[in-house]
Each structure stands twice: as C-alpha cells, then as structure tokens.
Amino acid sequence: MKNSEPENLGAHSRRTFFKSLGTVAATAATAQVKSVAAELEKANAEKIVGPEAVPVTLKVNGEKLKLMIEPRVTLLDALRNYSSLTGAKEGCDRATCGACTVLLGDTPIYACQKLAIEAQGIEITTVEGLAKSQRLSKVQQAFLDRDALQCGYCTPGFVMSVTALLKKNPHPNAAEVKHACAGNLCRCGTHPRILQAALQAAGVELVSQSEVVDYV
Amino acid sequence: MSSWPAETKYISHSTARIDAPAKVTGRARYSSDIQAEGWLYGMILRSKWPAAKILSVNLDPARQIPGIKAAVVAREGAFNIRFYGEEIAAVAGTSKQACLDALRAIEVQAQVRHEFVVNENEARQPDAAQVWPGASNAPATPRVLENGSVDQAFPECAAVIEGFYTTPVQIHNPMETHGNTVSWTDDGVTAWASTQGISSVRDGLAGALRLHHSQVRVITEYMGGGFGAKFGAGAEGVLAAKLSRAAKAPVRLMLTRFDQALAVGNRPSSFQKIKLGALADGTLHAFDAENYGTAGIGGGADAGGGGGGADIPMPYLYPVPNTRVKQSAVAVNAGSARAFRAPGNPPASFGMESAMDDLAVELGLDPLDFRLKNDPSKIRQREYQLGAQKFGWKKKYQKPGRSPGVVKTGIGCAGAAWPAGGASPFTQGEATVNPDGSIEFRLGVQDIGTGTRTVIAVVAAEMLGLKLEQITVRVGDTNFPPGPGSGGSTTCPSISPTVFDICTKVLQRLQTQSGVADARGQNWFAACKKLGVSPLVVHGQWEPGLSADHAGGVQFAEVEVDTETGLVTVKKILGVHDCGLIINQLTLESQINGGIIMGLGYALYEERVMDDLSGVMLNPNFETYKMPGIADVPDIEVVLINMPERGVIGIGEPATVPTAGAIANAVANAIGVRVFSLPITPAKILAALGKVPPFVKA
Numbered sequence: 012m013k014n015s016e017p018e019n020l021g022a023h024s025r026r027t028f029f030k031s032l033g034t035v036a037a038t039a040a041t042a043q044v045k046s047v048a049a050e051l052e053k054a055n056a057e058k059i060v061g062p063e064a065v066p067v068t069l070k071v072n073g074e075k076l077k078l079m080i081e082p083r084v085t086l087l088d089a090l091r092n093y094s095s096l097t098g099a100k101e102g103c104d105r106a107t108c109g110a111c112t113v114l115l116g117d118t119p120i121y122a123c124q125k126l127a128i129e130a131q132g133i134e135i136t137t138v139e140g141l142a143k144s145q146r147l148s149k150v151q152q153a154f155l156d157r158d159a160l161q162c163g164y165c166t167p168g169f170v171m172s173v174t175a176l177l178k179k180n181p182h183p184n185a186a187e188v189k190h191a192c193a194g195n196l197c198r199c200g201t202h203p204r205i206l207q208a209a210l211q212a213a214g215v216e217l218v219s220q221s222e223v224v225d226y227v
Numbered sequence: 228m229s230s231w232p233a234e235t236k237y238i239s240h241s242t243a244r245i246d247a248p249a250k251v252t253g254r255a256r257y258s259s260d261i262q263a264e265g266w267l268y269g270m271i272l273r274s275k276w277p278a279a280k281i282l283s284v285n286l287d288p289a290r291q292i293p294g295i296k297a298a299v300v301a302r303e304g305a306f307n308i309r310f311y312g313e314e315i316a317a318v319a320g321t322s323k324q325a326c327l328d329a330l331r332a333i334e335v336q337a338q339v340r341h342e343f344v345v346n347e348n349e350a351r352q353p354d355a356a357q358v359w360p361g362a363s364n365a366p367a368t369p370r371v372l373e374n375g376s377v378d379q380a381f382p383e384c385a386a387v388i389e390g391f392y393t394t395p396v397q398i399h400n401p402m403e404t405h406g407n408t409v410s411w412t413d414d415g416v417t418a419w420a421s422t423q424g425i426s427s428v429r430d431g432l433a434g435a436l437r438l439h440h441s442q443v444r445v446i447t448e449y450m451g452g453g454f455g456a457k458f459g460a461g462a463e464g465v466l467a468a469k470l471s472r473a474a475k476a477p478v479r480l481m482l483t484r485f486d487q488a489l490a491v492g493n494r495p496s497s498f499q500k501i502k503l504g505a506l507a508d509g510t511l512h513a514f515d516a517e518n519y520g521t522a523g524i525g526g527g528a529d530a531g532g533g534g535g536g537a538d539i540p541m542p543y544l545y546p547v548p549n550t551r552v553k554q555s556a557v558a559v560n561a562g563s564a565r566a567f568r569a570p571g572n573p574p575a576s577f578g579m580e581s582a583m584d585d586l587a588v589e590l591g592l593d594p595l596d597f598r599l600k601n602d603p604s605k606i607r608q609r610e611y612q613l614g615a616q617k618f619g620w621k622k623k624y625q626k627p628g629r630s631p632g633v634v635k636t637g638i639g640c641a642g643a644a645w646p647a648g649g650a651s652p653f654t655q656g657e658a659t660v661n662p663d664g665s666i667e668f669r670l671g672v673q674d675i676g677t678g679t680r681t682v683i684a685v686v687a688a689e690m691l692g693l694k695l696e697q698i699t700v701r702v703g704d705t706n707f708p709p710g711p712g713s714g715g716s717t718t719c720p721s722i723s724p725t726v727f728d729i730c731t732k733v734l735q736r737l738q739t740q741s742g743v744a745d746a747r748g749q750n751w752f753a754a755c756k757k758l759g760v761s762p763l764v765v766h767g768q769w770e771p772g773l774s775a776d777h778a779g780g781v782q783f784a785e786v787e788v789d790t791e792t793g794l795v796t797v798k799k800i801l802g803v804h805d806c807g808l809i810i811n812q813l814t815l816e817s818q819i820n821g822g823i824i825m826g827l828g829y830a831l832y833e834e835r836v837m838d839d840l841s842g843v844m845l846n847p848n849f850e851t852y853k854m855p856g857i858a859d860v861p862d863i864e865v866v867l868i869n870m871p872e873r874g875v876i877g878i879g880e881p882a883t884v885p886t887a888g889a890i891a892n893a894v895a896n897a898i899g900v901r902v903f904s905l906p907i908t909p910a911k912i913l914a915a916l917g918k919v920p921p922f923v924k925a
Contacts, residue, residue: 098253
C-alpha cells in the first residue's frame with residue numbers, strides 16, 4: 012500500500028488547495044464554475060513554474076541530482092530518462108503495478124505518480140542505493156537466496172516495498188508482508204518466493220515446500 | 228551416445244541465479260533501460276476507431292512541436308483500420324512530454340466505419356459486420372475430425388453429460404511492455420529489443436526494412452517477460468527503426484500499458500460444446516464437441532475470415548474411441564492473438580477436465596479414480612497417486628455440495644501434457660578459454676526470466692569441474708552463434724546439450740594442446756596456462772540423446788467458496804510435475820510456481836472485456852484487468868518427479884495448463900453446481916447458485 016502524499020511536502024501543497032477546493036466546489040453549483048477557476052488561478056499565482064524546463068534538485072541515494080526538466084516530468088521519468096538511474100522500472104505509468112516503487116524518506120511511493128519538482132528536499136532512495144560498498148542489503152540477499160525473481164522487472168519495486176516494511180516493522184508476519192506488497196504486481200508468478208524472501212530478511216526460519224521424488 | 232554425468236555437484240541441485248545480483252541492485256539493463264547516445268523518446272498514435280479507412284495523415288503539425296525530431300506514418304497512402312488500437316503513425320522527440328503533445332497534434336482524416344463486431348457470438352451470425360470485407364467472419368464449414376462412430380456410441384454409454392464450457396481472451400501483460408531502442412545508421416541497424424527471440428526479431432526487422440540479416444544486430448541483455456507475445460519485430464520495432472533513420476538518432480519506443488493490451492497479442496477465447504459419455508465400468512466411450520473462439524483479426528482475409536489460431540487439442544489427454552470434433556475460428560475487430568504459454572492447452576484442459584468431473588459425478592465415481600481409469604500416461608498415473616497421498620485426497624474428498632455452512636470447501640484435480648517442447652537442433656554456442664583459466668560462453672539465446680544464463684553456467688561448471696564464479700556467460704546478441712527463441716519450453720533442452728558439446732570439445736582440445744590428460748577441476752589452470760598466448764575458441768552445437776520432449780504433470784486444488792458473496796479463495800495448490808533431468812531445482816520450482824499463479828488468474832480473474840457498442844477494449848490496464856496479487860496466491864507445494872534417464876525437458880508451459888481446470892473442479896465440488904465459464908467471478912458463482920439472475924447480454 013502506498014501513501015500517495017507523504018507529509019511535509021514543503022511549498023507545493025496541492026493537497027491543501029484541493030481540500031479548500033472541495034468546499035468551494037460544493038457551493039460552486041450555484042456560484043458557477045467561474046469562481047472555481049478564479050480560486051485555481053489565485054492558488055497558482057502564488058508560484059507558477061513552467062511550462063518550460065526549470066532547475067530541479069533531487070537528493071537521490073545520498074547524492075544531489077541537478078536537472079533541467081519541465082515541471083510536468085514525473086520523478087520516475089526524471090530518474091529513468093534524465094539520469095542513469097534506471098533501477099526503478101516503468102510498468103504502467105499509472106500507479107497500478109509498483110515496478111517504480113522508491114522511498115521518499117521512509118515511505119514507499121510510486122515514482123510515476125510524483126512530479127520530480129515535488130520530490131525536492133526529501134531523501135529519495137532507489138534500488139541502486141541499497142547495496143553498501145558492493146554488499147547486498149539483507150533484503151536483496153534474501154531475494155537472491157530464495158529466487159524471489161524471474162524476469163526481474165518487478166523486482167526493484169518489490170525490494171523497495173519490503174525494505175520499507177522492514178524499516179517500519181522489523182518482524183512482520185506473512186499477512187503484513189502481503190499487505191506491504193499489495194501494491195506491487197509480478198507476472199512471472201514469483202509471489203511465494205517474495206514472501207519467503209521477506210520473511211528470511213526478517214529473520215524467520217523457513218521450511219522448504221518442495222520435494223524431489225524418483226520416478227522408479 | 229553421450230550421457231549426462233550420474234554423480235553431480237551442480238546439475239539437479241539448487242543454484243541461485245548468477246544474474247540475481249544485477250537484478251536485485253538495479254544494475255541489470257533491461258531493453259527499456261537502454262540509453263543510447265543521443266537517444267530520443269518514441270510513441271505511437273493508435274486508432275480510436277475499431278473500423279475505419281484512413282484517408283490521410285498530416286504529420287506536419289506534429290513536427291512543429293518543440294523537441295520533435297521525426298514523425299512517420301504506419302502505412303503509406305490510404306489504409307484500413309480493423310481494430311481499436313491499430314497503429315496509425317509514430318513520433319520521436321527529446322521527451323515523453325513532447326511526444327504526447329505531438330500525438331495530439333497529428334491530423335487524421337478518416338472514413339469511420341460503423342460496421343464492426345467485437346463479440347464472437349455476434350460475429351458468427353450471417354448478418355454480422357464483416358471484419359475483412361468480402362470474407363465471412365467464420366468459415367462456412369468448420370474443420371471436422373472424426374474417429375469411430377460417435378452417433379452409435381452414445382446410446383451404448385451408461386452415463387452422458389453435456390456442457391458448454393467457455394474461456395475468455397487473456398492478455399499476456401509482461402511487466403515490461405513490448406518495445407525497443409533502435410539505432411539505424413549507414414552501418415546498419417542495432418535494436419535493443421524486449422524480445423524472447425533475438426533471431427526472429429533480427430530476421431523480421433531485416434525483412435521489413437529490406438536489409439540483409441548481417442546488417443541488423445539485435446541485443447537483449449535483460450527483458451521483462453514475454454509469455455509468447457514477444458517473438459517478432461512488431462510494428463513498434465519497424466516504426467522505431469523508421470523514426471531513427473528519419474531523426475538520425477537512436478529511438479527508444481516502448482509501448483504504453485494500453486498499447487500492450489490492445490495490439491500485441493492475447494490468448495484466443497474458446498466456446499466448447501462438449502458431450503461426453505462413458506460405459507458402465509467408467510471407460511470413456513464417446514466424445515462429441517464443437518469449439519470456436521477468436522484470435523481477433525488474426526488469420527486474415529486470405530484465410531477466409533477468422534482463419535486459424537483458435538483451435539485447441541480435443542479431446543484433451545484422454546483417448547476416446549469414438550470422437551467427433553468440429554472447430555472454427557471467428558474473426559472480430561480486436562487485436563490479434565499470439566502464442567501464449569502452452570497455446571491451446573489451458574482452455575482445452577479446462578473444458579475436458581470440467582467435463583470429466585461432471586461425468587464422474589453422473590457415474591457416481593470419485594473424479595480421481597475416474598482419471599486413473601482413463602489416463603493412458605503411466606507418468607501421470609504415478610503423479611496422481613503421489614499427489615493424492617500428499618494432498619490427502621481420499622480424506623478430503625466429499626461428494627459435490629456436501630460441505631456444510633456458508634463458506635464451503637471443495638477439492639479438484641486436473642492433468643497436463645505438453646506434447647511440443649523438446650529442443651531446437653540448430654542451437655549453437657561457443658566458448659573462449661583464456662590462458663589465465665577464465666572461460667566465457669556466448670550463446671545467441673536470451674533469458675526470458677527462466678534463468679537461462681544460470682543453466683549455461685550450471686552445465687558448464689559441472690562438465691568442466693569448475694566453480695560457478697569461474698564461468699562468464701554472455702547471451703542476448705545476434706552476433707553470437709544462433710540459439711532458440713524462448714518458447715515452447717525448448718530453451719533448456721536446446722542449450723544444455725549445446726553447452727555439454729562445447730565443454731566436451733573444450734576438454735578434448737585442451738588435452739591435445741596442453742598434454743594434460745584430464746583438464747577438469749584442479750588440473751584446469753595448469754592446462755589453460757599451456758595455451759601460451761592464444762586463447763582457445765571452441766564452437767559447439769546441440770547434440771541428440773541428452774534431451775527429450777513431452778513433459779506433463781497433475782495439480783490438485785483446494786478452495787473455499789463464500790456462497791453469500793460468491794468469492795472464491797484458493798487455499799492450496801499442489802503441483803506434481805515431471806521434466807526429465809532437473810538442471811536447476813531452484814529456478815525450476817520458480818517456473819512451476821509461476822505457471823500455477825498464471826493459471827490461477829485465468830481461473831478466477833482475467834478477461835479481456837470488449838464493449839459491443841463502441842468496439843473499444845474496456846480494461847486495457849492493470850486496475851480493471853485483474854491479475855493475481857501476492858494476497859491472492861495460495862499455499863503452493865511442488866513435487867518434482869526426477870527422471871534423469873529422459874534427459875533435459877522444459878517445464879515453462881505444462882505448469883500453467885491444469886491449474887484452471889483443477890480450481891474449476893474444486894469450485895464445483897464445493898458448491899455442488901458447475902460454473903461453466905472462466906473467469907469464475909463472484910457474479911457467476913451467485914448465478915450458478917440461483918441467488919442472482921444470470922447475466923444476459925442485451
């Protein structure tokens with residue numbers, strides 16, 4: 012499950028605006044659409060950027076990433092198309108598959124649903140930022156050991172979701188792992204192994220569920 | 228004749244994927260991650276009409292958009308559109324945003340045709356709109372296969388059932404969409420493609436662009452799934468190449484999720500009318516079936532309507548002495564079918580295995596005993612017996628509908644065969660042995676996600692007595708010796724004997740050149756050192772006797788059905804599968820898990836929904852096309868039957884065949900009535916229970 016709007020987003024508070032818009036819209040039935048437009052214009056007038064490229068500085072995996080991008084560029088596109096950080100994958104570009112999951116602070120988010128310009132000022136962690144000096148993180152190692160990947164395209168997203176879960180809850184049970192990974196899709200059908208990997212990373216002892224039997 | 232070693236250190240053991248570190252750190256560069264020098268973003272404009280004649284396409288306004296470097300039409304001159312989502316034009320620019328602006332700016336003049344049909348049953352009517360004008364949507368007479376004397380046989384039966392079993396169109400939905408980065412320069416074309424067949428993409432691109440095969444190079448280092456839909460160059464490959472030539476820059480054109488659902492393949496639907504009869508002793512005696520389904524516009528006008536592509540093997544698995552099978556495909560205005568994991572088999576298994584259970588009930592037999600009575604495969608007999616014991620079948624089985632309470636439990640089973648498979652005998656590969664003892668294998672095969680690199684390393688380490696980390700594996704490049712496409716469960720049985728052959732020759736050559744009698748293991752470095760300054764390059768090819776075909780398996784399912792909400796929860800699946808000599812147990816089990824979970828989606832969730840009135844696909848995305856998520860996945864247990872004497876056999880396809888049939892039978896066993904149609908949705912459960920009226924199309 013992803014929080015679509017982590018707290019503490021600084022100056023660009025669309026949420027506050029839309030909240031007030033809700034009240035405005037209720038009366039707008041009579042007050043005409045005009046007043047809504049006026050309200051929107053007023054809110055935008057506070058800080059209009061774009062449509063042309065603007066400087067955007069992201070903090071990714073502990074390093075500053077300075078970009079010149081249009082304000083409509085998503086965090087995912089900024090990472091994948093304007094830097095060489097292609098670890099976060101694009102599977103749907105509409106918040107349904109989770110292949111683009113990154114951490115904003117400690118919160119897992121869909122990078123395709125966050126404008127890069129709105130992700131400034133908060134530490135962003137991508138899958139490239141987990142291994143420290145060539146050593147895989149506990150979660151990455153567990154994915155390797157348990158074969159919790161096949162084609163591997165969804166893997167960065169699952170690794171990030173599990174990483175975020177273990178930061179918040181170091182000893183999750185199976186239901187909690189499933190809940191944390193409910194926003195990630197995998198088409199190769201690696202789910203049982205992902206569950207095992209998450210539990211292994213959490214220190215749970217696992218019993219093998221398979222067996223080889225000779226035919227003769 | 229060559230044979231695999233009996234005592235092994237790597238083969239038949241569990242080895243973690245050698246490319247897992249690259250995949251879990253984001254270091255692996257998938258086709259959609261390629262950032263060629265000066266690359267442009269590419270996008271395709273698609274038809275919003277299911278049927279139209281495109282009169283003209285004006286690309287000039289698109290070319291005026293800032294950042295746009297090229298725009299091309301999908302086809303020159305006027306052309307016909309036959310499905311919603313068909314390609315019209317494509318643009319390349321410096322950003323995704325510029326391309327989105329440009330697609331909106333393209334001016335299309337079209338004669339919209341209001342005569343179209345997207346529903347299989349409507350398309351079969353004589354007055355239906357013609358998908359291919361001048362040709363009927365379905366052949367006038369179906370293909371008929373007849374054995375024995377069906378009409379005489381049915382009266383001889385002690386029990387006869389009839390059912391109309393239907394399966395939907397299923398979408399592949401690999402997590403990485405189709406697409407590629409293509410660079411077309413005076414030196415030729417390089418395509419980094421998301422494909423399961425680098426050779427077939429190379430040949431396809433060369434053909435479409437009128438280039439020599441030697442002028443086209445296809446590279447697929449990592450790709451995000453295919454399941455049968457990613458063998459060809461595709462319109463997206465050809466368009467990316469044309470854009471690259473026009474823009475004089477590499478173009479990355481990956482399909483959007485919508486594009487992928489509409490235009491690049493699916494599993495055909497099936498509508499199976501089955502009549503099945505058995506003698507009093509439980510022996511199958513008569514089978515009469517008619518099946519039709521749609522492969523979209525596939526087949527084409529020249530095939531007289533729907534053409535092929537929707538046939539399924541009937542009767543599935545069980546020999547019946549008297550059979551009559553009529554099959555036909557029906558064209559509709561929707562995207563074409565493509566191969567999809569075990570083509571034809573999952574729908575055939577669902578139809579036949581459902582009918583088998585229905586007939587077992589009619590005969591008063593335990594459906595497992597009924598299968599043991601009629602299944603001719605000795606291997607499946609053993610698998611059923613092993614599985615039944617492990618699953619606790621005899622203890623758990625109760626007659627249909629006997630489960631008490633609101634939430635009812637039920638069990639079911641079904642079998643699978645994958646008669647294709649085997650190896651591609653043309654598979655080749657090479658290895659370079661360096662004087663320092665390092666060795667690199669190069670095979671023109673690609674890893675679709677099954678662990679192909681690891682298979683090569685496992686076989687090589689075994690044969691040469693080396694450690695896994697001493698071996699470098701390179702795949703996914705048409706500059707390497709040709710390998711098979713990743714399809715038909717043929718990859719492992721194609722490449723394993725090829726690596727066997729390379730290794731055998733490496734050892735022979737090392738012996739000749741170094742004088743070391745056995746260069747394996749601890750003698751390796753000494754032998755390699757004697758090569759002096761020139762590396763040894765050895766070419767090898769597939770050899771017979773080390774692989775086989777015909778894998779099978781059986782699966783058992785246990786479900787809970789809430790009779791108030793109609794919700795089905797799969798509690799357990801047990802899969803018992805055979806695939807000859809196991810190369811890597813770890814990745815093999817992953818493939819079986821994957822097949823089962825894909826089958827679970829087919830059973831309960833997945834379905835392409837077309838709107839009859841607008842001709843539009845209503846669920847070309849992941850929020851309305853439901854695939855199994857981690858919370859839907861039951862407890863899965865896998866038992867592998869070890870048959871090393873058969874050699875290497877692929878497993879990718881048989882593992883997904885019986886799941887839907889087993890789940891459907893478990894549901895029928897739980898609620899006491901049959902749901903004849905996949906996916907088994909809550910609405911269909913409630914309708915089968917008579918709690919809501921059945922859905923009737925207006």
